[in-house]
Amino acid sequence: MTGKLLLATILCLMGSGALGQILEGNYNVTAFCTAMKTGTQLGSIVSCDYYYVCGASGPVKTSCQTNYAYNYTVQACQPAGVANCYYGVENPCAGKTETWVPLTGTCNGYTYCLNGQTNGTGTCKAGTKFDSVSGGCVYGSCTNVVVESEEPNLANICEVVPPKIYFGDTQNCNKWNFCTPAGVLQSATCPTDTPYFNTEKVMCGYNTPSVCNRVTDVPLGTATGACTTNGEVKGDSAVCGQYYVCTNKQWQVTACAYGYYFDVPTKACVSRQLATPTAGCNRCQYASTMFVNDVDSSTCQEYAYCNSGKAVQTEGCNAGLFFNEDRQGCVSDTDLPTYVLNHGACLGATASGGTTSDSTGSTAS
Helix, strand or coil, rough: CCHHHCCEEEEECCHHHHHCCECCCEEEEEHHHHHHCCCCCECCCCCCEEEEEEEEEEEEEEEEECCEECCCCCCEEEEEECCCCCCCCCCCCCCCCEEEEECCCCCEEEEECCCCCCEEEEEEECCCECCCCCCCECCCCCCCCCCCCCCCCCHHHHHHCCCCEEECCCCCCCCEEEECCCCCCEECCCCCCCEEEECCCCEECCCCCCCCCCCCCCCCCCCCCCCCCCCCCCCCCCCCCCEEEEEECCEEEEEECCCCECCCCCCEECCCCCCCCCCEECCCCCCCCCCCCCCCCCCCCEEEEEEEEEEEECCCCCCCCCECCCCEEEEEHHHHHHHHCCCCHHCCCCCCCCCCEEEECCCCC
């Protein structure tokens, strides 16, 4: 187990355009905080000695006093012997005998303690999970798949989020989540008359300029598969504003700052219009117009219709035209060489000559 209890990887990646991510293995603390009300406390899966407070600009690491440990279920530091926390503890069986404690990094694993020492491990049967409070298997399922990695592993979102609070989602502004006292994640969507979940008011309501800013498509607590070369980066073919970093042979998702995309040529986060993101990704993300260029390095003719930040329909300009996002229409490709200099989605596209029209087929002025 000691191999899984490494120090947290705290990454500030890709220069000024990247959002500094606090990562503990597959647990993206920064992403979690964007879905929480300011002031919410989150546990660590690396150590019981500290926790995170979600501030307006991200998570703030906060330490407990000596001989105390953080108990996320009550959002407080308690004497280490009663805090019921086992992350980073060298001997989780210290002071315990003839009892069971959780096998950290798993949702349904446990360790049997005898005379203060580990005396074997086991796994709860299908359809059950280990409950650290009762010290036994209870009905329930794990929300994440266990990842074989030397990094710490978050196997259940409700291992770090306090019970009985409502919080949002980073992939769907309509969705809210709730952790029961038993550590079971419950989720639902807001009603159609108040469709957006407001994390600060902790209720469903209407969209404002800030309510849905948390929706970056960075998933809460997830690992994204194996990789071979640590430090390698790659773009996301679905989400322009995020990329993956190979960390301890596992791809870890990382978000660019708001309004920035991952730029494939420079492998850095740059402003949306200048970036050449991964082909196929959603360029409606952060867009303020109804129509946007698709990533098209051939003729710059492909464009998408945006609705609520998502591309819902793709079209193409006729021969001799290219799509000009600034003018919201198909225009003569004689202007293309100048356009591509400041519009990375069309980097490498070549012109062939023609007339002009807007996205509905009429002439663009």
